[in-house]
Amino acid sequence: MPSSLACVNGKVTAAEEATVSVLDNGFAFGDAVYETLRTYGGRPFHLDRHLARLRASAARLGFDVGPEEDGLRRPLDDLLARAGNAESYIRFIVSRGRGDLSYDFGRVQGPTLVLVVRPLVPMPAAFYEEGVLLAVASVRRNHPDALDPAIKSCNLLNNLLATREARARGAFEAVLLNAAGDVAEGAGSNVFAVKAGVARTPPLSAGILAGITRQVVLELAPAAGVTVREEALRPADLREADEVFLTSTLKECLPARTIDGVPVGTGRPGPVTRRLLDAYRRYAPAHSV
Numbered sequence: 001m002p003s004s005l006a007c008v009n010g011k012v013t014a015a016e017e018a019t020v021s022v023l024d025n026g027f028a029f030g031d032a033v034y035e036t037l038r039t040y041g042g043r044p045f046h047l048d049r050h051l052a053r054l055r056a057s058a059a060r061l062g063f064d065v066g067p068e069e070d071g072l073r074r075p076l077d078d079l080l081a082r083a084g085n086a087e088s089y090i091r092f093i094v095s096r097g098r099g100d101l102s103y104d105f106g107r108v109q110g111p112t113l114v115l116v117v118r119p120l121v122p123m124p125a126a127f128y129e130e131g132v133l134l135a136v137a138s139v140r141r142n143h144p145d146a147l148d149p150a151i152k153s154c155n156l157l158n159n160l161l162a163t164r165e166a167r168a169r170g171a172f173e174a175v176l177l178n179a180a181g182d183v184a185e186g187a188g189s190n191v192f193a194v195k196a197g198v199a200r201t202p203p204l205s206a207g208i209l210a211g212i213t214r215q216v217v218l219e220l221a222p223a224a225g226v227t228v229r230e231e232a233l234r235p236a237d238l239r240e241a242d243e244v245f246l247t248s249t250l251k252e253c254l255p256a257r258t259i260d261g262v263p264v265g266t267g268r269p270g271p272v273t274r275r276l277l278d279a280y281r282r283y284a285p286a287h288s289v
């Protein structure tokens with residue numbers, strides 16, 4: 001029987017029964033960091049990179065996620081074994097801890113460590129065959145001087161507002177621009193545009209999350225015969241692209257069919273996206289340990 005399990009500070013329960021204090025800073029302030037992973041062949045993909053980013057995100061907020069082996073890796077192995085799913089969705093959430101609803105963080109006892117494992121629900125195959133609908137949101141990506149998108153924090157209102165707007169317009173994913181009007185990233189993904197066979201994605205300096213899928217695609221592209229560049233993209237670059245695709249842990253390389261209702265290229269997923277998706281799917285099982 002596949003199952004959804006959670007581990008909160010070492011206590012394992014069914015995911016729906018797991019609880020965190022109402023005084024937790026994660027609940028009160030979004031003062032928490034997280035990672036979403038998935039398994040290939042039952043093992044987590046690039047756990048090393050995800051744990052490094054989790055630690056780096058927490059360090060930017062000024063707290064420590066605790067010991068890696070005992071606090072993070074072993075509980076994950078334990079939960080994956082207990083859940084027994086063919087493939088799992090994995091979420092780490094680490095908050096600063098339990099406080100008193102004030103900004104007096106000296107009183108916070110933490111961190112609070114939450115781990116959720118549940119059966120993976122893959123993206124529908126039709127999404128890869130037909131592409132998904134994108135909308136450029138009016139909501140801009142947080143300015144890095146205010147709340148740096150490089151921090152993968154649970155303070156997700158910026159992403160949520162953009163997603164609400166995109167969904168209201170019938171789109172699957174919002175694309176957010178930065179304060180300068182350049183393309184930043186998707187609400188839960190990084191963005192690539194392909195023109196004349198060259199793939200381009202905004203640089204980290206555009207104010208984005210350093211996506212692990214994005215980085216893997218950058219690494220795999222040369223061997224897949226694709227030229228890829230980190231370069232600023234204007235919204236017009238998306239509209240005029242031959243292909244646009246999103247990258248994320250759960251989306252892998254997901255082609256776009258339309259942007260704001262206008263077809264991307266031929267309106268069908270293109271060969272560069274396909275080649276990178278194939279390369280990614282060949283790479284992923286070998287890097288899931």
Ligand SMILES: Cc1ncc(COP(=O)(O)O)c(C=O)c1O
Pocket residue numbers: 036159185186187188189190209210211212213214247248249250
């Ligand atoms: C805002 C944002 N950008 C990019 C990504 C892609 O990151 P990754 O490839 O590490 O999953 C995510 C994933 O959740 C995200 O939330």
